[in-house]
Amino acid sequence: MSHQRHRNLLIVGARGFGREVLNYIENDNPLFTVKGFLDQNVNALAGYDRDVGVVGDPFTYQPLENEAFIAALGDPQQRFKYTATLRDVHHVDFATVVHPRANVAAHSRMRHGCIIAPNVGISCDVEIGEFTHIQEYTVIGHDARIGNWCQINSHCTIAGGAQIGHFVTIHPNCVITANARIGDGVTVGAGSVVIGKIPEGVTILGNPARRFTFTSG
Numbered sequence: 001m002s003h004q005r006h007r008n009l010l011i012v013g014a015r016g017f018g019r020e021v022l023n024y025i026e027n028d029n030p031l032f033t034v035k036g037f038l039d040q041n042v043n044a045l046a047g048y049d050r051d052v053g054v055v056g057d058p059f060t061y062q063p064l065e066n067e068a069f070i071a072a073l074g075d076p077q078q079r080f081k082y083t084a085t086l087r088d089v090h091h092v093d094f095a096t097v098v099h100p101r102a103n104v105a106a107h108s109r110m111r112h113g114c115i116i117a118p119n120v121g122i123s124c125d126v127e128i129g130e131f132t133h134i135q136e137y138t139v140i141g142h143d144a145r146i147g148n149w150c151q152i153n154s155h156c157t158i159a160g161g162a163q164i165g166h167f168v169t170i171h172p173n174c175v176i177t178a179n180a181r182i183g184d185g186v187t188v189g190a191g192s193v194v195i196g197k198i199p200e201g202v203t204i205l206g207n208p209a210r211r212f213t214f215t216s217g
Contacts, residue, residue, distance in 0.1 A: 007068040008035040009095060012058050012082055014044035018072040021115060022050065024099050032068065032095065058082045068095040071113060071131060076149040076167045079131060083113075094131070111148070129166065147184070165200065 009025060011018050014037035025034050036055030037045070045053055055061075059082075063069075069092050073079040086092045094113040098104060101118040108122050113131035116122070121139040129148035134140070138152055141160035146152070151169045158164070158176040165184035173191045176182065181197040188194060189205030189212060198204055205212040 005066075006030075007032050007093075007095070008064075008066055009033065010035050010038055010055070010061070010067060010069050011072050012038045012069060012086070013072040014039035014041070014054050015073075017074050019045075019048065019050070020117075021070060021072040021097065022052070024097060024115075024117070029097065029100075032097075035067065038069075059085045061086070063090050063092045068093045070095050070097055070115065072115070074133070074151055076131075076151050076169060079151075080149055080167075083131070117154075123160070135172075141178070153190075 009032040011021055011034060018037055022034055025032050034052050036052045038056050038058040038061050039054045040057050042054050069086055071079045071083045073082060096110060096112055096114045098116040099118040102116045102120040104116065104122045105124040107124045108126040110128035111130035114128055115133045117134060117136045119136050120134050123140060123142040125142055126140050126144045128146045131148060132146055132150040134152045135154040137154050138156040140158045143161050144158050145163045147164055147166035147168065149167045150164060153170060153172045155172050156170055156174045159178040161179040162176045164182045167185045168182055170188040171190040174188050175193045177193065177195050180194050182194065183198055183200035185201040186198050187203040188209060189203065192205055192209040193207040195208045203212050204210060
């Protein structure tokens with residue numbers, strides 16, 4: 001029987017999502033002790049009563065032995081940017097955090113850097129790429145494929161066989177129907193129902209979801 005060693009964890013990002021991840025770890029994860037946050041703003045936690053603080057900048061921090069890292073940044077592009085030095089220069093170990101109140105089927109797989117929040121349901125034979133975050137009360141059906149660096153927010157349903165590319169953001173209360181295909185870099189607006197194939201790099205909104213362009217004035 002193998003045992004995972006206990007690690008000191010640093011959370012990249014000390015804003016709201018970072019504080020949520022701190023709560024996940026402090027209350028329910030015996031594998032990690034949170035050492036602190038990495039954030040360019042040393043005052044990011046000002047006014048918040050926490051036992052740990054900002055201990056460094058993600059671009060200049062020098063990792064130590066027995067440290068692991070998790071990126072708690074809701075925007076996938078920011079997540080990619082602020083982990084670049086740790087990933088590509090220091091080659092640190094990015095943890096995956098699965099809350100014990102998440103229900104993840106035994107034959108589903110996820111790569112490093114993922115955060116799976118409480119009350120998420122992931123069915124069998126799902127594949128989830130690296131650095132993807134899935135927020136509370138989202139349900140993912142069998143055989144779904146989710147790429148790297150995605151943000152799937154709360155109360156979403158991703159039906160069986162759906163395929164989601166890399167750097168995709170799905171806002172709350174969306175439905176991705178069975179076998180839908182979402183291209184890389186897509187943003188899905190809150191409350192949308194996605195049917196069929198969505199090309200790369202667009203923003204979609206509505207029921208059924210269609211391409212949406214913001215206009216000023």
